[in-house]
Amino acid sequence: MSAGPETVGLPTPGQAPMEPGIRATAVRRSFGAVHAVERMDLSAPAGQVTALIGPNGAGKTTLLLMLASLLAPDSGTITVDGLDPQHDRAAVRRKIGWMPDTLGVWESLTAREILTQMARFYRLPAVQIPERVNAMLATVRLADLADQPARVLSRGQQQRLSLGRALIHNPSVLLLDEPASGLDPGSRVELRAVLRGLAAEGKAIVVSSHVLSELDEIADGAVFVNHGRTVSQQTTADAAARGRRYAVSASNGPGLLAKLTELGLVYRQENNRRATVSLILMDDDDAARLLKELVLADVGVISFAPATGALEETYLNLEGRTS
Numbered sequence: 001m002s003a004g005p006e007t008v009g010l011p012t013p014g015q016a017p018m019e020p021g022i023r024a025t026a027v028r029r030s031f032g033a034v035h036a037v038e039r040m041d042l043s044a045p046a047g048q049v050t051a052l053i054g055p056n057g058a059g060k061t062t063l064l065l066m067l068a069s070l071l072a073p074d075s076g077t078i079t080v081d082g083l084d085p086q087h088d089r090a091a092v093r094r095k096i097g098w099m100p101d102t103l104g105v106w107e108s109l110t111a112r113e114i115l116t117q118m119a120r121f122y123r124l125p126a127v128q129i130p131e132r133v134n135a136m137l138a139t140v141r142l143a144d145l146a147d148q149p150a151r152v153l154s155r156g157q158q159q160r161l162s163l164g165r166a167l168i169h170n171p172s173v174l175l176l177d178e179p180a181s182g183l184d185p186g187s188r189v190e191l192r193a194v195l196r197g198l199a200a201e202g203k204a205i206v207v208s209s210h211v212l213s214e215l216d217e218i219a220d221g222a223v224f225v226n227h228g229r230t231v232s233q234q235t236t237a238d239a240a241a242r243g244r245r246y247a248v249s250a251s252n253g254p255g256l257l258a259k260l261t262e263l264g265l266v267y268r269q270e271n272n273r274r275a276t277v278s279l280i281l282m283d284d285d286d287a288a289r290l291l292k293e294l295v296l297a298d299v300g301v302i303s304f305a306p307a308t309g310a311l312e313e314t315y316l317n318l319e320g321r322t323s
Contacts, residue, residue: 019082020046021204022067022173027076029062036062037073038228044204046081046172049195051215052208053315054225060208061101061177063225067206068098068175080173094122097166101178102158107151111142111161114150115168122169132168139194140164141187155182163194174198174205180214192218212312222311236311246287247307249276251300259297263290278307 024042028035037059044050054060065071066078069085069092078085085092106114115136119129137143140160145153150161159182166174176195180188188211195218199205209215215222221235250256253275260267260277267279281287287304294301308316 019079020172020202021048022078022080022206024063024067024078025076027063027066027073027078029059029066029071029073035228037066039076039230040225040228041230041233042067042206042223043233044173044206046204047199047202048220049199049205049207049218051219051222051311052206052225053212053215053222053311054231058225059228060225064098064175064177064206064208068096069093070098094169095172097169097171097174099162099166099174099176099179101181102162104162108149110147110149111137111153111164112146114161115164118165118168124169136164136168139167141190156184156187159183160187163191167198172203174203176205176207176209178209179207180209180211188214212308212315216311219311222314224315232314234314242314243280243282243286245278245307246281246290246305247276247278248290248294248304249302250294251275251302252298255297255299256294259294259299263293265290276303 022042022044024040027037027040029037040059040063042050042052042063052060052063062071066073067080069078069080069089072086080092080095083092083095106117109117112133115133116129119132120126124132134143137146140163142153142157142160142164145157150158153161159179163176163179166176174195180191183191192214195205195207199220207215207218216236219236221233223230224232224234247270248256256275256277257267257269260279265279267277270276270278281290291301291304294304
C-alpha cells in the first residue's frame with residue numbers, strides 16, 4: 001500500500017528532532033458562546049492505533065478537525081511529526097490522511113475520478129497516479145465499482161471510498177471519524193486488518209468510534225473525552241488489566257448466587273427473567289477458574305461470556321467525569 005518512501009529532512013544544528021506521530025496539548029476551541037473543546041490533551045504515537053472515545057457532544061469531531069489542521073485552536077499546541085500546523089500548514093497536510101464521517105462532495109464523479117483528483121491535489125507524480133489509484137481501489141475493495149458515480153454507492157461503499165481517499169498520498173498520520181459506520185461485519189473485520197497493517201508500517205492512527213467492541217480489537221491505546229475535556233488516557237493493556245465485566249446465566253439461580261457468595265465474589269443481579277448476574281473478572285484465567293467452579297457446583301451454566309470489552313468497561317466507569 002506504500003506510495004514510496006517519504007524523505008524526512010535531518011534537523012538543523014540546535015533544532016530538536018521531529019517527534020513522529022501527533023500530539024495535542026491543552027487545546028481549546030469555542031464557537032461563540034459554545035465551548036466545544038475546553039481543554040484536551042492527546043498523544044498518538046507512530047506505529048500505533050489510538051482510539052478517541054467519548055459520548056456525543058464531547059468534542060471529538062472538533063478535536064479531529066483541529067488535528068487535521070481544518071480548524072485552528074483558540075489556544076494550546078498541536079504537532080504532527082513535530083511540525084506545527086499554524087506555521088507549516090502545507091507540510092502538515094501532506095502528512096495527514098483525513099477521513100470524515102461522511103464522504104462529502106463530488107457525488108457525480110466516479111470512484112476512480114475522485115481518487116485520481118485527490119492524488120493530483122497532493123501532487124503525486126502524474127506517471128504514478130493510475131497505478132496508485134488502481135492499488136487503492138483494490139485495497140478498499142472497489143475495483144469492480146471504480147467507474148460508477150459515488151452517489152450510487154451504498155453507505156458502506158462510500159465509507160471504503162473515503163478511506164481510500166484518505167490514504168491516496170501515503171500519509172504518516174491517519175485521522176478517522178467513525179470509519180466503521182455503515183460497514184457490514186465482514187468489512188469491519190477487513191478494516192481492522194487494514195488499520196493494523198498501516199500501524200505496522202509506522203503510521204500514527206487516530207480512530208473516533210462509538211463501536212467500542214471494534215476498538216478493543218484495533219487500538220493500542222485510548223483517549224477518553226467528555227464535556228470538552230480529556231478525562232483519561234491509557235493503553236489497551238492497562239484497560240484490560242483493570243478487568244472486564246462478565247455476564248453469567250444459570251438454570252439454578254439460587255445455586256448460582258450461593259456459589260458466588262461462597263467464593264466471596266461481588267456480583268450484580270440483572271433485571272431479566274433469566275437467572276443472570278454480572279461481575280468483574282480480572283483476566284481470562286480468573287474467568288476459566290470461575291467457570292470450572294460453577295460447573296462443578298452443578299448450577300446449570302447456560303451462558304458465560306464478557307458483557308463488555310476492556311475499553312467499554314473503562315468508558316462506562318468514566319462516564320460523567322470531566323477531569
